[in-house]
Amino acid sequence: MADVHNRPLKTMRNTLYFGDNLNVMREMQSGSYHICYLDPPFNSGRNYNIFLAGSKAQRKAFDDIWRWDDAARHNQAAVLHYDGHHPELVEIMDNVSHCLTGFDNILKGGSKGEAESMRAYLAFMAPRLAEIWRLLTPNGSVYLHCDAHASHYLKCMLDVIFGSANFQNEIIWYYKNASRGKRRLAKAHDVILWYSKSPRDYTFNRDEILVPFESGMTEWRYAKGGQSGKAMPKGKTPDDVLVMPSLNAMSKERLGYPTQKPLALLEWIIKAATKPGDIVFDPFCGCGTALDAAHGLKRNWVGIDLTVLALEPMERRLRERHNLQPKVDYRIEGYPTTREDAILLAEQNPHDFANWAVTRLGLSPTPNSNDGGFDGSGKVVLWENHHLAEATRMSLPVIAEVKSGRSLNPNQVRAFRTAMQDTDAAIGIFITLHPVTRGMRNLSEAAGTFEHNGKHYPRLQFWQITDTYFEEGLIPVNLPWQIDERPKAERHYGGEQTYLTT
Ligand SMILES: C[S@@+](CC[C@H](N)C(=O)[O-])C[C@H]1O[C@@H](n2cnc3c(N)ncnc32)[C@H](O)[C@@H]1O
Incomplete structure (x- = not known):
């Protein structure tokens, strides 16, 4: 197996x-x-x-919120046309398919509103509950x-x-x-x-x-x-x-x-x-x-x-x-806990990959990331050094864009710069799996720099997902950064924050 x-x-x-x-x-x-x-x-x-x-x-x-869509049909087919993967489930799937048909009758075909969503929900639950039965020990319980x-x-x-x-x-x-x-x-x-x-x-x-x-x-x-x-x-x-x-x-x-x-x-x-x-x-x-x-x-x-x-x-x-x-x-x-895992996730599900990449940095995934916008946003805190008092910190808005594919080009940087302008982001992080091109780097320079402690740092930064991306709390950027706290209601563990610094 x-x-x-x-x-x-x-x-x-x-x-x-x-x-x-x-x-x-x-x-x-x-x-x-x-x-x-x-x-x-x-x-x-x-x-x-x-x-x-x-x-x-x-x-x-x-x-x-459930719909009778392709996913629902797929779930239903997993019961109605069970492929016999586990022989001990064949009879159960047969019985469950009668059960689903019975529910369909009760819900009268279930194509609209609540009936539709209930029908989709039950089709989702049916094959999963059958698998759970199979996975339990003979003296087990659900x-x-x-x-x-x-x-x-x-x-x-x-x-x-x-x-x-x-x-x-x-x-x-x-x-x-x-x-x-x-x-x-x-x-x-x-x-x-x-x-x-x-x-x-x-x-x-x-x-x-x-x-x-x-x-x-x-x-x-x-x-x-x-x-x-x-x-x-x-x-x-x-x-x-x-x-x-x-x-x-x-x-x-x-x-x-x-x-x-x-x-x-x-x-x-x-x-x-x-x-x-x-x-x-x-x-x-x-x-x-x-x-x-x-x-x-x-x-x-x-x-x-x-x-x-x-x-x-x-x-x-x-x-x-x-x-x-x-x-x-x-x-x-x-x-993903290695670069290979990240590549696999990017191939299977680019949205989850983008969410993983930004949450990994402590940023929050953002809505409508498909429309040329950005995939994550948050605040970073610049410190004089890591141990200075709260009062000395300066909080800056940051957005991040994630590109998993090999086809990287300057237009993507242009779109990201526009997103930085539209959102007033002080810093933009462009995360890739593969190396960016020279043309992209040239364009990023036009976004300018910001000054911190007498040093200048690029406002638009490229971070390639390398093995260091997987080290606890470290990201490959030469800045004394810390992700700002999320709103209190979202947090459980007070105090400790993730350092974004090498
Ligand atoms: C009601 S929440 C569970 C909350 C959990 N008991 C807790 O205390 O944190 C339901 C979870 O099911 C997950 N989920 C929904 N569909 C799933 C699926 N097909 N496979 C695995 N997880 C799924 C969602 O991502 C969500 O985290």
Whole structure:
């Protein structure tokens, strides 16, 4: 068996995958994981438009709006015309295809509005839930995090895939802090559907999640009543309603990832459903809450996410909370950690490549990057030296353009100079995979220089992605630079910033 890049599969402990989880899961070994927690987009119709307004990667990662398009047809075909890649899925895919047909009938063909998006959403979920069933160990469990928009359809789908006898609980996560309208009740809960793969052989560590007895009755019974003299239990089995606040704008653990779930919620699930050493799998891992919780509880973990924007905060949280270094303490697949990886990503997905290149520098991907504009923007801080006080710093707007192809020409520099003028950028960074031409360099000189500490630096700089681009916190530029802080609401870890200096 081979991974998504046709390399032989190694032991899959503590690994982050970057890519579409259906492709990645298809190449994973059956029976690998003790628990799968998944928090897919919900078909809530919401646009989490607070992170990267309008950029392509943002749309992919955070637009929870579904269409019956080629991607939906492809998802449906993965079920209706299953290629038998894993023989144990043939019958299940057949059953799921009847389920999808049933949903189509309910949704009456589903070509418009909500019906269309629900149909596309269910076609997306069907092959992925089937793969998750395959990947679980015989005593494994799935915890599917969803909400009232689609939970009823997803429960039917899980009944078909896992068997209704293996339904264990519908867990209500009551997060309380709902926003309130005037025309209906406030939405204040999510749904987590728990199914086991086998009806009896599954992990439920009741003792790990006991809650205190509420009335004095139990104490009385063990002290004076019928149970007198016996050891009193430490607590009782919790209800299937979990009361826990969601993350708000002020939460310390916020990483700026719009759909981030609270660590405590994931710790609760993982404690209940796994033992130390088990492997936790999250195929929609976002900024890595489940992986963080798993690591803290001494479980192993494997996560997948589609967007590089998720990998950046994930890397950060694993480093800062658990002192984990990528490639040393865990594997990363599909996310560029070498120049060759970057070239592969650029070939497969130029948009993700551009997003990766600018986020790597701590800049934010920008909308409409296709129209001759630029791919990233932010602020840099010029320091007298790295250790000077806050008051001496000067913050300058910077934009970046990314070109992955070999065909580089002066017109691209002209367009970028125009973008610098239009945005009043003090500095422009032109990032390439391949060397720029002499004509481009000549043109860049016309953008002029800026002065800092008595030295002149070019305003328009070319940075080629070489091996140094992958060194932690270093980029190949001879400037005492530091990326400015993002707005507070987007940050979790205060203080430390990335030095952009050699
Ligand atoms: C609701 S968020 C998960 C948030 C996560 N539980 C956390 O606490 O950070 C859903 C994630 O699924 C990812 N995603 C969407 N479609 C995907 C796909 N086909 N393959 C892998 N990841 C996908 C998105 O990029 C997004 O990060």
